[in-house]
Amino acid sequence: MRTTNDLCDRLRQAIVSGEFQPNERLVEADLAVRFGAGRTAIRAALAVLDQEGLIVREPHRGARVRLISAREALEIEQVRNALERLLARSAAHRATSSDVADLRAILATMHERLRDADTLGYMQLNAQLHRRIWRISDNQVAFKMLVTLKSQSIRSQYGTILRPGRPEQSLREHEAIAAAIAAHDSDACDAAMAEHLGHVLETLQWAIDSQERERPWAALRESVLRTQP
Amino acid sequence: MRTTNDLCDRLRQAIVSGEFQPNERLVEADLAVRFGAGRTAIRAALAVLDQEGLIVREPHRGARVRLISAREALEIEQVRNALERLLARSAAHRATSSDVADLRAILATMHERLRDADTLGYMQLNAQLHRRIWRISDNQVAFKMLVTLKSQSIRSQYGTILRPGRPEQSLREHEAIAAAIAAHDSDACDAAMAEHLGHVLETLQWAIDSQERERPWAALRESVLRTQP
DNA sequence: AGGGGCTAGATTGTTCACAACATTGTCGCT
DNA sequence: AGCGACAATGTTGTGAACAATCTAGCCCCT
Numbered sequence: 480m481r482t483t484n485d486l487c488d489r490l491r492q493a494i495v496s497g498e499f500q501p502n503e504r505l506v507e508a509d510l511a512v513r514f515g516a517g518r519t520a521i522r523a524a525l526a527v528l529d530q531e532g533l534i535v536r537e538p539h540r541g542a543r544v545r546l547i548s549a550r551e552a553l554e555i556e557q558v559r560n561a562l563e564r565l566l567a568r569s570a571a572h573r574a575t576s577s578d579v580a581d582l583r584a585i586l587a588t589m590h591e592r593l594r595d596a597d598t599l600g601y602m603q604l605n606a607q608l609h610r611r612i613w614r615i616s617d618n619q620v621a622f623k624m625l626v627t628l629k630s631q632s633i634r635s636q637y638g639t640i641l642r643p644g645r646p647e648q649s650l651r652e653h654e655a656i657a658a659a660i661a662a663h664d665s666d667a668c669d670a671a672m673a674e675h676l677g678h679v680l681e682t683l684q685w686a687i688d689s690q691e692r693e694r695p696w697a698a699l700r701e702s703v704l705r706t707q708p
Numbered sequence: 709m710r711t712t713n714d715l716c717d718r719l720r721q722a723i724v725s726g727e728f729q730p731n732e733r734l735v736e737a738d739l740a741v742r743f744g745a746g747r748t749a750i751r752a753a754l755a756v757l758d759q760e761g762l763i764v765r766e767p768h769r770g771a772r773v774r775l776i777s778a779r780e781a782l783e784i785e786q787v788r789n790a791l792e793r794l795l796a797r798s799a800a801h802r803a804t805s806s807d808v809a810d811l812r813a814i815l816a817t818m819h820e821r822l823r824d825a826d827t828l829g830y831m832q833l834n835a836q837l838h839r840r841i842w843r844i845s846d847n848q849v850a851f852k853m854l855v856t857l858k859s860q861s862i863r864s865q866y867g868t869i870l871r872p873g874r875p876e877q878s879l880r881e882h883e884a885i886a887a888a889i890a891a892h893d894s895d896a897c898d899a900a901m902a903e904h905l906g907h908v909l910e911t912l913q914w915a916i917d918s919q920e921r922e923r924p925w926a927a928l929r930e931s932v933l934r935t936q937p
Numbered sequence: 938a939g940g941g942g943c944t945a946g947a948t949t950g951t952t953c954a955c956a957a958c959a960t961t962g963t964c965g966c967t
Numbered sequence: 968a969g970c971g972a973c974a975a976t977g978t979t980g981t982g983a984a985c986a987a988t989c990t991a992g993c994c995c996c997t
Contacts, residue, residue, distance in 0.1 A: 482980085482981090483980085506948070507949070508947095508949095516981095517980095517981055517982055518981095518982080519980080519982070520980090522752075522949090522950090523752070523980095526752050526755045527755055527759050529756075530755075530756050530759040530760065531759065538949085538950090538988090539948080539949055539950075539987075540948085540988090541948065541989095551848070554847050555849050557794060557798075558791065558849050560794075561790040561791055561793065561794040562787065562791075565786060565787065569786075618783050618786065618787070619780070620780065620786075621783065621786070623761075624787065628849075711950090735977090735978070736978075736979070737977095737978075746951060746953095747952085747953095748950080748952075751979090751980090767958085767979085768957075768959055768979055768980075769958090769978085769979080770978065938997105939996105940995105940996090940997090941994105941996085941997105942995090942996100943993085943995100944991105944992090944993080944994095945990100945992085945993095946989105946990085946991085947990075947991095948988085948989075948990095949986105949988075949989085950985105950986080950988085951984105951985085952984090952985080953982105953984085953985100954981105954982095954984105955980105955982090955983105956979105956980080956981075957981090958977105958978085958979075959976105959977090959978080959979090960976085960977080960978095961974105961977095962973105962974090962975075963972105963973085963974080963975090964972090964973080965970105965971095965972090965973100966969105966970085966972100967968105
């Protein structure tokens with residue numbers, strides 16, 4: 480079982496890190512030799528990843544990396560919005576002084592990364608800040624959901640940071656959230672998180688639109704696929 | 709694969725309907741003969757149910773029905789709260805006149821069940837009304853999450869309807885939600901759903917408290933289990 | 938040339954046997 | 968009696984072989 484879980488994590492990692500392309504076929508035998516495991520273990524891992532929504536399995540036709548549509552990415556972001564607001568509210572209630580200190584430290588490092596134009600580093604810290612808030616709020620159920628949502632949507636979110644001026648605005652929003660948590664003001668924290676994720680949603684929409692402006696066929700193909708699933 | 713999925717549903721049904729008690733061991737071989745399937749298929753189904761959080765699996769020690777703690781039931785209800793508000797908002801935006809007619813029809817039948825003191829029938833219609841709203845809002849991601857949440861928490865929710873006067877209040881709240889949807893007023897719908905589920909949360913807390921008043925050892929046992937997981 | 942059927946290869950789904958591991962009961966020792 | 972080592976049993980984890988199914992290439996016929 481430890482092997483299965485371990486294998487599951489490695490496969491997930493390989494998928495979210497882009498090692499396997501969307502719609503790429505995942506042949507069980509190949510994966511078995513690649514990860515040095517039996518086909519049975521691969522099969523169990525695929526079952527889990529299917530349930531998580533990271534891959535699709537069709538009977539007798541194997542598993543493929545699931546392609547998250549633009550529409551689904553928006554749905555995911557909306558759900559994330561709702562859950563993060565819940566957790567932000569709870570975090571403002573429960574945060575200890577050491578929690579607040581951690582948040583401040585992360586924000587300080589984010590400032591540095593932004594100053595050095597280290598976009599990738601900034602994004603990682605961004606994710607880290609959110610996860611820290613999740614931990615403060617201490618809602619295991621919502622936490623797990625957010626983790627799986629994140630792994631599903633990670634690919635869509637690459638474009639969102641590219642919008643001009645977005646990182647600076649994002650940092651200000653994060654500081655407002657942290658301030659509300661430090662002040663133990665649940666309502667303000669909820670509002671700040673809603674504001675922040677509302678902008679993220681807008682930016683995601685913008686990224687999708689600009690992507691489709693470059694590749695107009697993508698929208699067409701998608702609409703065709705939707706009518707005959 | 710169709711067998712696996714089918715099996716999965718049957719097992720899930722058996723668990724949520726209480727055919728297997730919480731913490732009861734689920735021996736793969738026994739399940740195999742019970743459902744007339746191979747052990748491999750059972751194993752795949754167990755993997756899915758584990759991922760869903762309906763059972764727990766420990767290495768070399770098999771699977772058991774997961775016991776949802778009071779605390780987790782509250783967490784689940786909070787998450788449900790957040791997601792249903794999101795969907796209510798969206799439903800108010802998108803509802804067609806036929807959607808509204810369906811909601812009104814369900815509400816009318818709920819009135820009847822309440823008049824006939826048919827509590828079980830009322831609860832079923834209650835769930836049906838909520839699911840109908842989920843369908844209107846058309847957010848697949850949130851929909852799936854709510855379905856799995858429901859299957860996890862179904863056992864805890866039996867007590868909530870027993871509170872004196874609760875059904876009548878519940879019905880009024882549902883009518884307010886439906887009215888907001890009919891008026892396409894997203895903010896009002898969000899607020900009405902928040903109000904409703906806030907009361908559900910309170911009632912759940914009340915049910916847990918009164919349950920622990922009857923069986924004070926339950927809280928003790930749980931706190932012991934929590935310190936040494 | 939083009940389409941329909943057919944065989945061969947590849948891939949998944951399933952069964953079975955066995956190894957690995959946890960639990961329980963037993964035996965011998967103090 | 969109490970305690971620890973140890974075999975006995977039950978159960979899960981894994982690999983290999985086989986059956987079912989899909990896919991692609993080929994041939995034949997029109």
